[in-house]
Amino acid sequence: AQSVTQLGSHVSVSEGALVLLRCNYSSSVPPYLFWYVQYPNQGLQLLLKYTSAATLVKGINGFEAEFKKSETSFHLTKPSAHMSDAAEYFCAVSLSSNTGKLIFGQGTTLQVKP
């Protein structure tokens, strides 16, 4: 069975500091993994995805994530936080069920302090 755990419901960083949002997954098949961002009062927007090609995936807005099979992790990073990065971030893993369903983590709220 597939599942996703996001460690830390709230993360606070200073502007210019490294952003690290943690995601661990469980999957009985090679996983397809996604990171989404949700700005206040908006829908979810895809940041990046891993679909079994390169293990280091680059996304929009300077974010990237590294797939580590041995650690069953897909952590999201950004070298230098901007105030505009303040949002909620969701990690998701796809089910392999011909339904297109995704399993979402509970989300991590990123606060960026000036």
Place this chain on the structure above:
Amino acid sequence: NAGVTQTPKFRILKIGQSMTLQCAQDMNHNYMYWYRQDPGMGLKLIYYSVGAGITDKGEVPNGYNVSRSTTEDFPLRLELAAPSQTSVYFCASSYKDRAEQYFGPGTRLTVT
């Protein structure tokens, strides 16, 4: 492309009333989904569809119904609204299995 559109953006219902949340996509996606999002609870899948005429229950289907008569539209029906259905509702679509989902802007519903 407009992507995934949802109407209305906001709605206040009285207990016992009914309403339909509209969702449409213009990307010719076969897969469509309805989620609800409550504070601190992430996204919960209500119903999904893998193509016109085919729908199935998700994690929290009670109190809701759906239909999928066309590829483009996937309306969500609330019958006999209850305060527990106060939430933000998102519609999403996907073009194939194991692909990313594209989300609409959401409908914020309050039941009082």
